[in-house]
C-alpha cells in the first residue's frame with residue numbers, strides 16, 4: 001500500500017510525539033502551528049527524504065518549508081561542517097572581524113545577480129532581509145511609501161509584516177504605515193475578471209493607478225515575489241514584471257524582488273528567477289533555500305541604494321557568520337556542479353505535466369501553476385464557482401502524509417497544495433509524488 005515509506009534509517013529519540021505536542025501547547029505561544037492533524041515529529045533527513053521518530057520514511061515534497069534546495073544533509077556540506085567543528089574553526093565573527101566565508105559568498109551570489117546589482121548584506125532570515133531592503137530604499141529615495149501586492153507575504157517582523165496581504169498574518173494594532181497595496185496578478189482568479197484571451201495586463205497597470213490614487217505621487221519602493229509563495233504559488237507572466245518595473249521606476253521607486261522562495265536555482269535555470277525573467281530589479285532579497293536549511297538571508301542591491309546608506313551604521317550580530325555563510329556558499333557550489341537548476345526545470349515540467357494530467361480525473365483540481373519546482377495545485381469545490389476547497393486540501397495533505405509524502409499548503413483560504421521538493425529530486429520521485437496525490441484524491445472521493 002505504502003509505496004514511498006520504508007523503515008530503514010530508524011532514529012528513535014525516545015520522545016513521544018503526543019507528549020511533545022502537549023508540552024509545546026503548554027510552553028509556546030498559541031501562534032505556533034503544526035502541519036497535519038496528527039503532528040509529525042521529524043528526527044532525521046537525507047537527500048530528498050526525512051524520517052519520523054518511529055523510523056518511517058517520507059519523501060519531502062515541500063523541502064522543509066521551501067528551505068531545502070540541494071537536498072537534506074548534502075554530503076559535501078556535511079563533511080565541511082564536521083571538519084570545521086573538528087578544527088575548532090570560529091563559529092561567530094559578525095562582520096566586525098574579517099573572515100573569508102562571507103566575502104566568498106558575496107562574490108559568488110553577486111556574480112549570479114543582474115549586472116546593476118553590486119552589493120550584498122547578510123541577515124539571519126528573509127524578514128530581516130526585507131527590512132533592510134525597505135530601509136535602503138527609503139534612505140536612497142527620501143520617500144517612505146512602499147507598495148506591496150494583495151496576497152503577498154514578506155515576513156514576520158514589523159515592516160515586513162506591514163507589507164503582508166493576508167489577514168491571517170496581521171495583528172490587531174500592529175502598525176501598518178507608509179504602505180499601500182496593488183491588485184494581485186492572480187490569473188486563475190483575476191480581480192479584473194479577465195481571461196488569458198482578454199487580458200491586457202490590467203493588474204500591472206493597477207500599480208500606476210495605486211500610486212496615483214493612494215500616494216502623493218512618488219514612492220520609495222515596491223516589493224514583489226516573482227512567484228507568490230504563501231499566497232499559493234501565484235505565478236504572473238513575464239510581461240507583468242516588464243510593465244511593473246517600468247511604472248515603479250517612473251515614480252522614483254526601487255523595485256525589490258523578494259526571492260526568499262523562488263531563489264537558489266528552484267525555478268527557471270538561473271540561480272535567481274529575477275535574472276531568468278529579466279526583471280529590472282534594484283534589489284533582490286533571499287533566504288530559505290539559499291542556506292539549504294541554515295539560518296541565513298541576504299539583500300543584494302544596486303550601488304545607488306547601497307551608497308545612500310554610507311555614514312550610517314547598520315549591524316546584525318550573526319549576519320555573515322562563518323557557519324551560515326559557508327553553508328550558503330557550498331549550497332551554491334553543489335547546485336552549480338550537480339546541475340540542479342537545470343534539473344529543477346526538467347523535473348518542474350514533468351511535475352506540471354503529471355498534475356495537469358490529473359485534472360482529467362479529478363474535478364476538484366481547479367488550477368495547476370508555478371515555475372520550476374515551485375508548483376501549486378488549487379483545489380475548488382466546483383470548477384465554475386471556484387469555491388475554495390479548504391478542508392479538502394488539508395485532508396489531502398494528511399492523506400499524502402499517510403502514504404509517505406510530505407506536501408505544504410497555502411493561499412489566502414488554505415486551498416492550494418504546495419509542492420516544492422529539494423531541487424535534487426529525480427524522475428522516479430516526481431512520478432511517485434504524482435501517483436500518491438492521484439491515489440489520495442481517489443481515496444478522498446470514496
Ligand SMILES: Cc1ncc(COP(=O)(O)O)c(C=O)c1O
Pocket residue numbers: 124125126127128130153154155156225229230258259260261287288
Ligand atoms: C516570500 C517570502 N519573503 C519573506 C519571508 C520571511 O522569511 P523568514 O521566515 O526567513 O523571515 C518568507 C517566509 O515564508 C517568504 O515566503
